Amino acid sequence: MTDISPGDGEPKFSGSTSDFPTLLRRKGLLSESPSVGPGLSSISSKSQWTPTEATTILAFKFAGGVLVAGDRRATAGNTVVYDRADKVLEIDRYSIMAIAGVPATAWEMARVLEHSFQYFRRTQLQEMSVDGKVRALSKLLRDNFGFVMQGVGVVVPIFATYELGPNPAPRLYFYDAMGAQFEVAEYAASGSGSPAVRGILYHENNWGGKSLQKLREKEAVTVALRALDTAAEADTATGGVDRSGKIFPLIKIISRDGIMTLPDREIAALFKRTVA
């Protein structure tokens, strides 16, 4: 049952409930993060529990919009937990959140975020601004920081979207675990394989013959595949391209027309021709 009957308690102004996480907390549906303090990490290291983590995501702007890619592996310590993890998540028609870190927390964040944007549009009768969306994710990360300090639940996402309006342009951000957002002009990478990916992207952007911004779709996908393959070479937590299992990275492209997911067979064909 709901609390809409008049006269019970304080009057409710529509603006006061426009924030979806606040609504969830009021209804007891979103758990509070524990206060910052010593947690699992202080327990003796023998009994330390290793959370499942998902690794290596990248995003960069190219001629057709923003490309967001992620490998498919989820690990816990040195165990491969899952080889078909989806780390590139569609939040709304134009926004993607790619996750590195603990999937349990990240997927829940993505779910809260997705509902927050819808909830805002439905209640306020207008789309949430790009800045508002970026802030919403930042706030979720900050609220999660108690878990991070306890050594569980670290999430370092990338957020990509397309700003419509008078000056349509792709927008790309990465975050740290505390929720600081950094807007990037060219590319972003996160997760355990990210040093290698950043190296590749930096090299491509500066000496690759064509800067990333000027790449066409096929070229951009090739760069993404090569970067993930390189990351997997040195980092066991990155799946890269599983040649025998035919598991390919997940690649999505955001343009003015919305989000497009590259079909596996297209990636496979391109991989065969330009990477393998």
Next chain:
Amino acid sequence: MIEEPYRWVEAVANRREYVETQLAPGSPIAAVSCRDGILFVTMGRTRQKLFEIYDRIAMGAIGHPGDIERLRMAAIELASTEGFTRSAADVSLRRLAYYSLSPVLKTAFEQIYGAPYLARMLFAEVEATSEADLFLRVEYDGAIATNGGSIAPTKQYFGVISGTRQSTEMMESYLAKEHQPDVTLVRAMKTALDAWSVGRLAVGEEGAKEIPSRDDIAKHRKEQSESVPIEAALLERNSRPPIRYRTLSEEEIKTLSCD
């Protein structure tokens, strides 16, 4: 306190009369099933009357803007939290109306020292086939009328609300006669606009007592469409994204409604 039951009944009856008077000038809203989904249509120059509630649920309302807003917020909150904790498929309009809205409206209406909600709402939920589409009219006192299912003798493929009972009934009998569930969007738009005219002509003391002739309806529609903007929204039946609600743009409405 009013202790005698008779006085309470009298007070409630007075209150009903008061609410009805307040709602009477409301512009009618018609929602009809068609091949493409469920089309909501109304006309008016003052404020938005059609709203998105959840992925497959839309609402049209007449009444006091403050009360409509509170009910709209409550409906969105309920649907959103349900969709978040379970899944979008578990959000049901039936449950939303019967379990959540109706009891609250009834209580507010019968507690004669508090203010009642001055609102009449039309909800619709789009399904895979027009056969399964659900329309609910929710009244200020919590009463609910459906488009069929197990209770009504014949299933209807539309839902309407209007300021007065007479106007509502005339719109319903007009649509029962003229509307088919699997028509095109263009056809649905024309029928819904005609139904709006039928409803509008029946409002007021001098309102029409029976369905006007085809010519009168066409004439009224033509006059109105020149001065009053049309508001329309569509709950799409077969779209890839889960969110089915879409406000029709001015150009779209123009293309659909021109003869």
